[in-house]
Amino acid sequence: MYKMNLNEFLYHLNQGLTVTGGSEAHLFMIELTNEAMRLTSELNNTYHTPEEIRILMEKITGKPVDESFAMFPPFYTDCGKNITIGKNVFINAGCKFQDQGGITIGDGSLIGHNAVLATLNHDMAPEKRSDLHPAPIVIGKNVWIGANVTILPGVTIGDGAIVAAGAVVTKDVATNAIVGGVPAKLIKKINNLKE
16 A cells, blocks of 8 residues: 655645645644654653754754754644754744744744744635645744744745744745734834834
């Protein structure tokens, strides 16, 4: 019997293809969820040195994580294998990454307490509600995501941007923009901070 592998699964998601409820891709997603729960439980339920945290994040993501990476657990993900983390990235406590659609975090970015990065939408049609539609989140370099921010599927945040605490980001954020609110709107550009 055919069984999907990780590369096929990630290819499917990164093409933005629907994951139909009960499909081979959906069943593989459930397997990854169980692995992610096991690894995040290991990460979150006892003290780890910074180096141990980095090694656990490599297991969670299945990718190398730079020695400059830092995190304050707890951290939650229901996949993990579609997260890419740059250099000098800091993730604060309580963050939740739903990364099936892909999450990329650029060098020097800071993710505040309890941030939620969600890359999946359920289908709008009630009879297809178990179908999932992936779309990536891309966070540029030197971005500051404030505490309790929610970033929705398909959003790109430009280099140097700041997302104010509590914001819900529903659309792309320009380079060096400061946004806030629900939904997030432009507050000002960073080059105008002296105004």
